[in-house]
Amino acid sequence: MGSFALISVGLTAAPVFAADEINLYTTREPRLILPLLESFTADTNINVNTVFVKDGLIERVKTEGEQSPADILMTVDIGNLLDLVEAGITQPVDSKPLTEAIPENLRGKDNQWFSLSMRDRVAYVAADLDDVKELTYEDFADPRWKGKVCIRSGQHPYNTAMIAAMIAHNGPEATEKWLKDVKANLGRKAAGGDRDVARDILGGICDVGIANAYYVGRMKNDDPKSDAFKWGEAIKVIRPTFKESGGTHVNISGASVAKYAPNKDNAVKLLEYLVSDKAQSLYAKANYEYPVKAGVELDPVVASFGELTVDNLPLTEIAKHRKLASELVDKVGFNN
Numbered sequence: 001m002g003s004f005a006l007i008s009v010g011l012t013a014a015p016v017f018a019a020d021e022i023n024l025y026t027t028r029e030p031r032l033i034l035p036l037l038e039s040f041t042a043d044t045n046i047n048v049n050t051v052f053v054k055d056g057l058i059e060r061v062k063t064e065g066e067q068s069p070a071d072i073l074m075t076v077d078i079g080n081l082l083d084l085v086e087a088g089i090t091q092p093v094d095s096k097p098l099t100e101a102i103p104e105n106l107r108g109k110d111n112q113w114f115s116l117s118m119r120d121r122v123a124y125v126a127a128d129l130d131d132v133k134e135l136t137y138e139d140f141a142d143p144r145w146k147g148k149v150c151i152r153s154g155q156h157p158y159n160t161a162m163i164a165a166m167i168a169h170n171g172p173e174a175t176e177k178w179l180k181d182v183k184a185n186l187g188r189k190a191a192g193g194d195r196d197v198a199r200d201i202l203g204g205i206c207d208v209g210i211a212n213a214y215y216v217g218r219m220k221n222d223d224p225k226s227d228a229f230k231w232g233e234a235i236k237v238i239r240p241t242f243k244e245s246g247g248t249h250v251n252i253s254g255a256s257v258a259k260y261a262p263n264k265d266n267a268v269k270l271l272e273y274l275v276s277d278k279a280q281s282l283y284a285k286a287n288y289e290y291p292v293k294a295g296v297e298l299d300p301v302v303a304s305f306g307e308l309t310v311d312n313l314p315l316t317e318i319a320k321h322r323k324l325a326s327e328l329v330d331k332v333g334f335n336n
Contacts, residue, residue: 021047022266026074027057028253032287033074039282040273046266061089066260071267074116074255077157078315079322081113081254090256095268101275101293105314106252115252115315116274117289120308121162122213122248124197124235129207135240137166137249140210141181149185150197150206154329158194158212162249163328164321168313169244172324179332190335195219195231202234213237217288217301237305247311253289 026033030052037048053060057075061068073084084090085108092110099111106115123135140149152159166175183190187206197209198219219232239248255274257267273279280291285299290308329335 020045020263020266021049022071022263022270023069024048024050024072024074024270025053025057025061025070025258026050026072026255027053027080028074028076035286036274036279036282039279040270044269044273046269048270058083058087058089061258062087068258068260069262070258071261071263072255072270073258074253076119076253077251078161078254078319079157081108081252081256082316082319084256085112089259091259091261091264093257093268093271095272097272098268098275101280103292105310105312106292108256109316113254113256114271114275115254115292116271117253117280117283117287118250118292118308118310119158119252119289120213120239120248120250120310121158121210122216122305123238123240124201124209124211124216125238126201126207127234127236132208132238135208135238136243137162137210137240138170138178138243139240140185140208141178143185145185145208147185147187148207149182150187150200150209151182151190152192152194152196152211153190154179154334155326158251159210160322160325160329161251161318162210163325164318165242165249165311165313167321167324167328168317169242172328175325176328176332179328179334183332183334195228198231198235199227202231210240213239213290213302213305214288216305217299220301221288221299239305239308241309242311245312247309247313249311250290250308252292252315 041048061070075081090112092112098114102114125132163175166178194211194215197211200206216232216237219228222229241248255271257264261267275293277296280293280296283289284291284296284302288299288302
């Protein structure tokens with residue numbers, strides 16, 4: 001069972017007037033979601049008792065069984081959301097506000113899970129490369145970038161999902177060749193984190209890399225005296241697309257209503273709140289993640305990346321290829 005901490009958001013936001021409660025189990029970092037939960041409690045007087053579970057979310061809920069107090073299960077990555085459903089610990093939800101706000105390809109079958117924000121996997125490019133104005137994911141295998149590409153481990157969920165999407169678009173054989181060619185272009189071992197890609201572009205180790213867009217929002221809004229700010233200033237963001245679809249790969253954060261939720265009605269209210277214009281704007285401005293709801297105001301840094309055209313693959317189709325993606329990473333020795 002994983003480590004966790006219990007925080008009753010409502011105890012600080014509305015301790016006297018709270019009329020009801022919700023129990024939220026989540027793997028998300030507390031600082032990323034507490035502002036949203038506090039806003040919900042302030043608007044509804046519904047307390048949110050939050051259990052932060054670093055590991056073992058499924059095992060915890062299954063062990064609790066029908067007595068589980070969990071109302072909402074929140075996590076990141078499409079694979080983790082599908083794991084919740086396959087474990088039998090979620091239930092379908094019938095909600096017009098949710099289905100109207102969230103595109104069909106960003107919701108689960110029978111509405112067993114819902115995306116709440118998107119995380120686009122983009123190119124970090126050295127800011128002084130004026131001739132690079134657009135890229136496809138396939139371009140990272142181009143010999144032009146020999147010794148100039150930086151990326152974290154191919155086995156990280158961010159990358160296995162992207163590679164799975166490549167398999168869905170181009171097939172296993174083409175993806176295996178692509179992985180070999182990208183490996184041949186690496187400027188350093190595939191390791192570290194996404195922000196390290198920007199750090200190593202500043203250090204001249206690489207010219208381009210693949211990483212999540214929201215890290216750039218954090219870096220460019222950091223203290224101007226910090227290293228992170230300098231890394232952010234060293235790069236520009238280009239949203240690559242797959243050649244076949246013309247869309248950019250995204251992963252998600254999302255949530256499900258727990259199978260035995262004792263406060264289901266309130267749980268649905270919270271999910272509906274999280275896709276409201278107000279909460280989606282908070283996601284965009286506090287976390288620099290991309291809203292799932294169209295027309296929501298973005299953080300200026302995120303807005304500067306231009307329009308996001310999401311790859312048209314259903315997330316469930318990407319999830320089907322994750323195991324093969326992981327196997328191909330090992331087969332070509334991408335991380336060696």
